[in-house]
Amino acid sequence: MTDLKDPPQLRTTDDTAPVRISTFGTLKRLLPFARPAIPALLASGVTAGIATLAGLAFPLVIQWIIDGPLTDGNASGLWLPGAVLVLLGVVEAALFWVRRMLAARPTMRVEADMRSALYDKLQRLPVSFHDRFPAGQLLSRAVSDLATIRRFLAFGAVFLVVNVLTFVIGVAVLLVLSWQLGLIIAALALPLVVLCLLYETKYQVLARRSQDQVGDLATTVEESVLGIRILKAFGRSAHLGREFRREAIALRTTEIRKAKAVSVLWSTVIALPEIALGLILFLGIRQIADGTMTAGTLVAFFGTAMGLRWPIDSIGWLLAIANESATATHRYFEVLDEPEPITDPAHPVVPGTSRGSLHLRGVGFGFTDAEATGKLLHGLDLELAPGETVALVGATGSGKTVLTSLVNRLHDVTEGAVLLDGVDIRDMELAEVRRRVAVAFEEPVLFSASVRENVLLGRPEATDDELAEALRVARAEFVHDLPWGLDTRIGEQGLSLSGGQRQRLALARAVVGRPEVLVLDDPLSALDIHTEAQVEAALRSVLGSTTALVVAHRASTVLLADRVALLAGGRIAATGTHSELMARVPAYRDLLASREEVGA
Missing domain, CATH: 1.20.1560.10 (ABC transporter type 1, transmembrane domain)
Structure with a gap:
């Protein structure tokens, strides 16, 4: 079990092959500090x-x-x-x-x-x-x-x-x-x-x-x-x-x-x-x-x-x-000494016009062991117009979550480019990219801090009105019933809250301040049907003015989108409205049908 947890290149616990280091030479590295x-x-x-x-x-x-x-x-x-x-x-x-x-x-x-x-x-x-x-x-x-x-x-x-x-x-x-x-x-x-x-x-x-x-x-x-x-x-x-x-x-x-x-x-x-x-x-x-x-x-x-x-x-x-x-x-x-492959460029570019257009052009991606597992994405093209909401649908393991992580450079593409308002995000400052692009992950991560601090993590300068609006959109008004309201400290990883409550707070954190691009990785999976309908209704007010890429597993989430993109074989296999894809793409129809059966 231990061998599985530790990266081999960073271990020297084998008697048969100890890594010899120079004591004096190693200690000299402390000199700058x-x-x-x-x-x-x-x-x-x-x-x-x-x-x-x-x-x-x-x-x-x-x-x-x-x-x-x-x-x-x-x-x-x-x-x-x-x-x-x-x-x-x-x-x-x-x-x-x-x-x-x-x-x-x-x-x-x-x-x-x-x-x-x-x-x-x-x-x-x-x-x-x-x-x-x-x-x-x-x-x-x-x-x-x-x-x-x-x-x-x-x-x-x-x-x-x-x-x-x-x-x-x-x-x-x-x-x-x-x-x-x-x-x-x-x-x-x-x-x-x-x-x-x-x-x-x-x-x-x-x-x-x-x-x-x-x-x-x-x-x-x-x-x-x-x-x-x-x-x-x-x-x-x-x-x-x-x-x-x-x-x-x-x-x-x-x-x-x-x-x-x-x-x-x-x-x-x-x-x-x-x-x-x-x-x-x-x-x-x-x-x-x-x-x-x-x-x-x-x-x-x-x-x-x-x-x-x-x-x-x-x-x-x-x-x-x-x-x-x-x-x-x-x-x-x-x-x-670990390399930092994702860094600010030497001469960062700032897009001239902030419109929120997003274009994934010829995108390819594979992890470091891609030789063994193959590339997850290759030659992928997807363009989102400013203010457009696109639902991303695909089978389990098709690379949906990986694709969403490319939009704000949690990972960098290995081929092609991700363009924000026509500028390759690798040519922009990381802080600028992540200011423009907000993300809500499928697994909500909360910190041992107050509700206010968790929601405003990405935008601490947000006003009280913006905070209240984000909580309303995410249907997270339950926080006002907590012992100290917004100042209530939630436990480590937010485990003192239910899964749905954690997910709604993570969604509020993503939408606070109305980002130009919003990436939602199945943000409603932990919600009951009634709460999901309320959140979807409130989300429409946000999605109307924000470019959004939403990973969807259910038809109800797909219906929030202006357009649907089917991810299969590492590429966008088809795009169109939900009704268009249901009518002409059997793979899409079968995928949603199987999920609805599971949900039922």
């Missing part, structure tokens, strides 16, 4: 570095105390180094607080900007992208992946640099204190680098798999919530529950494998310094016994080496954050 935060992040790094160096200075002050006042028996000489220790502690604590405050706000702004960019991109991407890309995968990119990236910018990136520099500076201090013992600590770098390189390849694949599985899980939850009525009605809640548990267990398994990979690295990173410290202690005590090292120097050396434990121990954790952030970044830019 992160650039405004760089000064704050640099300041955060500087304060963290100074705070860490203040911590490294503690053992040197202790050396001063041991080899100075304590050795000399000068108790009064302890005041100055004691004050220095207190000052270093206060400075370290204050700077770590400052570091967090410096990094928090800018990185949250970066996250917000990236989320806005993703949302804007999703709005620009064609419907075909959303048809094949699960919503849960998009939600996981917009929420969990961006949170991972923010944590990396605010903490991981800063401390990767700070801890490496701290290690280098700390080793330099150790070499000054005792070059023989310092070389032992310095020698840790080589096995750690080799181990980290081996670890990175494995962990990167696991991190990507985990993030994809989070997206799958989110998709399952979303589908279960949106389809809760169907699941309950058919008693299939347990089936989806098993699917959810299967995906949750798969995610748990991946997370355990990630934990194992990190634990191996972390245990090795911890074990190597422990061995080195034990060796240092043994050799240092021998040097004290030989008189070649003072006790204060050994304490300072050992304290500094212990101070390097956090920079060394944190390598595994910080590398895990870096790899997860790299895969999250890769997933994020997979969406941003």
Whole structure:
């Protein structure tokens, strides 16, 4: 089931064929978004570095105390180094607080900007992208992946640099204190680098798999919530529950494998310094016994080496954050890199006269897998005069809905052109096309907002009179009986309303403001006969002044039209009035007869 929900080209969860990405090269792509935060992040790094160096200075002050006042028996000489220790502690604590405050706000702004960019991109991407890309995968990119990236910018990136520099500076201090013992600590770098390189390849694949599985899980939850009525009605809640548990267990398994990979690295990173410290202690005590090292120097050396434990121990954790952030970044830019085939032209054309004429000329269309399924439309010609209503009739699967989606560029034709007032709509700005062309779909989509906001979605500047007229035309006056009238918030997807009520609100949204071209995809299918007759009567006042293309499945809807077009074989097979087609086109007569029998 999971394989069917995810586009294969955007998945990297296969052990046998992992997609290898460059962690550093991928993270570099964050630079355009992160650039405004760089000064704050640099300041955060500087304060963290100074705070860490203040911590490294503690053992040197202790050396001063041991080899100075304590050795000399000068108790009064302890005041100055004691004050220095207190000052270093206060400075370290204050700077770590400052570091967090410096990094928090800018990185949250970066996250917000990236989320806005993703949302804007999703709005620009064609419907075909959303048809094949699960919503849960998009939600996981917009929420969990961006949170991972923010944590990396605010903490991981800063401390990767700070801890490496701290290690280098700390080793330099150790070499000054005792070059023989310092070389032992310095020698840790080589096995750690080799181990980290081996670890990175494995962990990167696991991190990507985990993030994809989070997206799958989110998709399952979303589908279960949106389809809760169907699941309950058919008693299939347990089936989806098993699917959810299967995906949750798969995610748990991946997370355990990630934990194992990190634990191996972390245990090795911890074990190597422990061995080195034990060796240092043994050799240092021998040097004290030989008189070649003072006790204060050994304490300072050992304290500094212990101070390097956090920079060394944190390598595994910080590398895990870096790899997860790299895969999250890769997933994020997979969406941003998607092509946008439906865009504004470089030099948009505005029709000189707004009359509302619509001409589909030699139109052909096929989805991306047209080689397998064949083209839905080819060589289709249909012309609507200004103010004319044409009913589009065809068998199920003939391409009626696809044809209506071409009129306002939800899809683009693959052949021919759609002309609005004589201008190819691909030469017009998208906003202009969609201002002139309003659509009511067969499946009404409403949002978790007020009735007013849903109806005025496409024309928020409409007046109260225009809103009232649209509700009257759609026979949606029932909204005034809702608890708060037009300000009543309807539930997600409008499921708190009946199917007919949702369809009438969607129709009101389409007709508000009297668009030049109105496309209605079987807008009355959910209405009872009495309400349908009322809506049809009110629609005539709108259709008299608007060019309309109406997908019709019933004779009552066909009778609203001035002319009928029969879609068959990917072309307009016949046009004429309803009575003309009934008299001379057997295919049309049989189609309507079969539907009337079904309706009866």
